[in-house]
């Protein structure tokens with residue numbers, strides 16, 4: 001109660017920023033839902049709705065490590081892979097026991113997230129103690145190893161229990177009525193397609209709330225202090241390793257949730273999807289959306305997922321337009337001078353329109 | 366018993382004895398100055414006291430506790446806070462968040478409490494805001510609490526560093542050239558502020574300074590370093606009239 005009174009009295013810029021993002025995402029969701037229900041949306045676009053959410057969650061959570069902690073991670077696909085597989089395996093095995101998707105799917109998301117978080121912490125404990133770019137190197141290797149392990153993994157169940165092999169399906173020696181769960185490079189098929197746009201939206205919104213609340217808390221402040229000046233952060237007694245681990249663990253957790261959301265949207269889940277290119281793609285969303293800007297990550301993830309699909313019809317110029325958009329976004333989001341220039345002119349323009357003196361408009365810079 | 370007891374402290378960087386057998390003892394509540402020509406080893410001394418460098422010899426006792434060789438983090442927890450000669454603020458954080466970062470260890474709630482905005486979050490944040498504003502007021506910074514630290518003028522950045530250090534509630538405050546880059550008016554104001562902090566917060570202060578008006582104005586005792594070694598130690602007026610000290614400063 002006290003907190004609500006506090007908020008009303010003085011809404012901080014950080015709080016306002018977070019609510020703008022929530023509002024924007026919610027509005028986009030509602031408009032899309034209306035368009036879908038009135039049948040104005042193509043099949044192609046409908047097929048992108050869950051991926052929008054998946055990539056947004058993956059990008060926002062990576063932004064926590066890259067933008068708030070200031071460490072480079074090239075392994076987001078690895079955490080998504082862990083989440084995708086554990087979530088899908090959980091759903092496959094409990095499909096008969098838990099019939100309600102409303103119970104089963106949230107659990108699958110949670111389990112996917114937790115499994116990824118365990119890997120995140122295990123990697124983080126040795127690596128985050130080091131200074132420099134070790135995290136980038138190790139996460140890059142982790143992503144590739146995870147992908148290859150899952151691509152070589154065979155798991156099946158029969159009346160005698162669970163069988164695991166890293167060589168071939170035959171090696172499992174399943175009974176005739178046995179069931180394959182993971183079939184090596186062919187992956188997992190038959191996991192329930194529980195992901196919907198509604199659930200994706202809810203998870204994205206929750207992710208954003210967790211993100212903003214984390215950043216605007218005691219822990220988030222400590223993490224950003226470490227990012228800005230490690231030596232000063234030590235001098236005020238901040239436990240560097242602990243805060244780095246919490247942050248990286250949260251990134252891995254939400255990466256895993258995104259992965260689990262992803263795998264429940266696919267008919268067949270294959271490890272090859274979670275390669276190095278996916279990690280780089282997510283990083284591109286983060287960089288182009290603006291390092292440290294959660295809202296930017298969502299916008300970049302949606303725009304850059306949609307764009308290649310929209311441009312399919314003009315195939316010849318597709319990559320050309322795609323790269324021009326990348327460059328324009330980069331200029332807008334990462335160059336302070338140019339951003340200031342546009343902000344100033346925008347403010348002036350506004351001043352002209354509402355007949356203000358240009359002097360007051362300058363404050364918008 | 367003295368608050369800070371340094372005995373025979375030393376460190377070498379490849380053959381260079383940056384600090385060489387330095388001893389000093391500071392009483393609780395004292396305003397103590399560490400002076401000496403450029404490159405004498407003053408900042409290195411601070412880095413040894415705060416665990417940035419591990420001493421190659423000697424011992425450091427704070428309030429009876431042996432803190433020799435401890436980490437910077439543990440030394441801050443034991444009660445030493447500092448500022449830096451080359452300012453080290455959290456430049457992308459607001460002024461108040463810089464101070465609140467300093468409050469992190471003394472105003473606690475868990476990460477989950479923060480993420481889920483439990484009642485304890487609001488309660489603790491309110492206390493933190495009050496404490497931070499109280500500290501900012503001491504340094505005349507409370508009007509600028511939401512300014513980004515990097516956008517503060519130089520003199521105010523130095524003050525903010527002191528406020529952040531005080532936020533950790535230390536027993537001993539180390540200031541590395543707090544008046545550097547300040548004009549005489551600002552320096553005079555800073556002297557008052559340092560005295561105020563000592564009196565109001567019951568603080569013990571050790572400061573490095575080249576500005577002799579500040580040193581003679583507020584320091585009760587001095588140690589003079591020269592080439593890493595103690596040249597002279599004692600009451601400020603005695604030390605500043607010592608012929609050896611005068612030649613060390615004017616010599617070469």
Ligand SMILES: Nc1ncnc2c1ncn2[C@@H]1O[C@H](COP(=O)(O)OP(=O)(O)OP(=O)(O)O)[C@@H](O)[C@H]1O
Nearest residue numbers: 378381383401402403404405406407408409410450
């Ligand atoms: N990390 C280091 N590695 C090598 N030499 C160092 C290191 N740190 C300091 N020194 C050397 O130790 C000596 C003392 O430096 P220090 O910074 O302590 O001087 P100072 O008394 O603070 O001088 P100033 O008044 O210019 O700040 C200098 O010769 C310096 O070059």
Ligand SMILES: [Mg+2]
Nearest residue numbers: 407408409450
């Ligand atoms: Mg120095």
